[in-house]
Amino acid sequence: MKEIYFSKHARLQMRERGATEAEVKETILTGEKLPAKKNRRAYRKNFVYNKLWGGHFYRIKQVMPIVVEEEKIVVITVYVFYF
Secondary structure (H helix, E strand, O other): OOEEEEEEHHHHHHHHHHOOHHHHHHHHHEEEEEEEOOOOEEEEEEEEEEEEEEEEEEEEEEEEEEEEOOOEEEEEEEEEEOO
């Protein structure tokens, strides 16, 4: 497996949106692969959450990093969705 690096922007988005580095790495390793714009790739994985986020209770947290894959994997941003 290629090494995974995080851009500064990705780390900021992870903090603001509630994703951990471990969740992002697990998503890249075991999640669903999707095409993304500009020759990028998205990965998507649902995690059991059962907690409050932003004052609301959610059962599922979906983590979706957007990456550039070359000789290494660079995470450029991370989206997080709560259900």
